[in-house]
Amino acid sequence: MKSKITVVGLGPGSVDYLSFNAYEKINKTVKERLFFRTEKHPTVDWLKEKGLSFNTFDDYYDKHETFEGVYENIVGDLTEEAKNGDLVYAVPGSPFVAEKTVQLLIEKSKAGSFDLDFIPAASFVDAVLAAVRKDPVMGVKIVDGLQIRDQLADTRMDTLITQVYDRYTASEVKLSLSELFGDEHLILVVRAAGIDGMERVEEIPVYQLDHLDYLDHLTSVYVPALSSEEKEKHDFFDLLDIMARLRGEKGCPWDRKQTHESIRNCMIEEAYEVVDAIDKNDYELMAEELGDVLLQVVFHSRMAEEKGNFDIGHVIEGICTKLIRRHPHVFGDEDIDTASKVKDKWEEIKREEKAEKTHSESMKRVPGSLPALMKSMKIQKKAAKVGFDWDEVGPAFDKIREETDELLEVLQEPVLSGRRAKEEIGDLIFAVVNVARFLKIDPEEALNSTIDKFVERFSYIERKSIEKGMEMKEMSLDEMDLLWEEAKILKNG
Structure with missing residues (x-):
């Protein structure tokens, strides 16, 4: 027959909180089978005055460096002692409120070596x-x-x-x-x-x-909680409440009118504004723009909740589950020790999630709404992963020359040039992106840098034309070219 450990709650302090059942159990237990986690408790003082003898674990707090160590050793000793028969273990307050040793005992008891019984009490709460x-x-x-x-x-x-x-x-x-x-x-x-x-x-x-x-x-x-009037800072739940009110019966006419489709472009715009803040290295602006993106997430989630499709909880649950599943080296026992291996594993798990049987399916899942340069880079990377790629950048440069020649050839045929020129320009840009991929250069960033450079030099030409009292359209191309070169020299120092 298994031994039993009876856990007795002493109540939060005053002896008035000690139940009759608890007192009876303690009073009838001999010292050798009676253990108190601590005697630093007013009720224990009263019990000592009544002549009660018992064992305590107070000295464990000096023997061990951490509370975890104290609790684990107490439970270890109680478990060993239970092999010799039933015992009583008394704890301050309630056994089930802020009493780590009891939770550890419950876990230990699942192995079946002893039974647990409880005499509850009021807690310090x-x-x-x-x-x-x-x-x-x-x-x-x-x-x-x-x-x-x-x-x-x-x-x-x-x-x-x-x-x-x-x-x-x-x-x-x-x-x-x-x-x-x-x-x-x-x-x-x-x-x-x-x-x-x-x-x-x-x-x-x-x-x-x-x-x-x-x-x-x-x-x-x-x-005490903050009233809405007292709040100096708002949290995520306030954002949910605000959106619910805006979409509610007495809310904002504009917000109530919106649909997923009507604010679709807002998500794109806000995402680009975050990227712009990142490029500017402006953290205050970044925080503001990330808030605007978060608003879009909450807005779409609220509209979906109203239709019974999903809510913000589903959104958060989905991303948490995905992150855990795609990081088996962190949340599981897989050994992945480099960033490149992590990326490969991520893609592997992603294909499994999407039930992609072919690499073509993976390519087709790249969002069509992505900027074309970004989309072409993603497609080329997927092709390269299965070996559809050159070994070095040289042939990629040759491809640019080939596509340039084909474009020039098309332009010699005016009747066909419109449709085919569009196609050949697409091929040429795709080839340029491929070279960027080989050189590990983000084509979006590279093109944006060139655009910024163009605007800066153009602004220089315009300033100089104003200084000369001229309209830009009155200047010759040669004059503008000279100023363009001047702007380059000034920029390069």
Whole structure:
């Protein structure tokens, strides 16, 4: 027959929280089979006054460098002790609230070596809520103060931050709260909740949190949510609410009228504006333009949600799942150690997802709305991956000459030149892109650079014509060519 570990909750502090069942179980257990995670608890003091004897794990906190190490060793010892028969393990508060050792015991019990039983109790959360006189029905987020950077508070609902036990932790919590709520937001610091004669609740602004001199292991921080009027910073959920209101019955006539098709070009325009901000190395502008792209994502998602097609949750779920699936070397156990191998694996997984049986299918899936230079580069790269490529750049240059000759030949036949010239120019541009690919040059960037250079030199010619009191159209081509060369010399220094 398997042994049983009975986990008993002691309640949050005052002996008034200790249940009759918990007291009976503890009182009837001999010292050798009774273990307390810690004796630093008011109820334990009362039990000691009653003559109760037990074992504690308090010395483990000095033996091990991390809390994880403490908890793992406690559970390891309890598991070993259970081999000798039933035992009782008492923990502060509730066994199921902020009690890592209990969660580890539950995991260990799945192996079947021992059974678990529980005598529940009120948690410190109940005591804190009573101390601050708050009803959690509208939602309370519980955050570990030691993990504040990974478990951010939520401005839309109240937040209870635990384990704010020293000034260093308080400082970390303060910095995180300041970013979300502002320095002046009023918070409630709660110490020794539920303990008679010790409970303390103090309302202070965020910036004073790490100035307090009474912080200890019994200290928590209760952070009220921000009202819409108090908000200095907005978050993603505010954007969703704003879009819902704009599209709602009493919203904006223009926003309500839009469809996926009517704002299609907005997505293209906003994406190009982000690229422009990147090219300018303007981070403030980049943040603004990325916001405009995000608006388009939310706008389309809202319209789709109204039709029952998908919502923003589906969009986020889709991209998260895709990223995890396409990075098996990060989220799985595959060994991929170079960026080029990562890219190859990405394409391989992508083809599997799209059920592409041929490379032609992969080419046909390249979006038709992509800029032509970008699209041609993608197509050529896909062809090169299966060996449809030259070994060196020389033949690619020969192809440019060949396509140039064919274009010149077509232009000698005026009757056919229109349609065929268009075709041959396309072939010529495609050949130029191929050379760019060999040279690892982005043709879009190269052409944009040339356009900018042209505009700059043209502007120089125009300025000089104005200085001479002339209209540009009054200048001869030779005069403009001279100024063009002058602009080149000035630019090159």
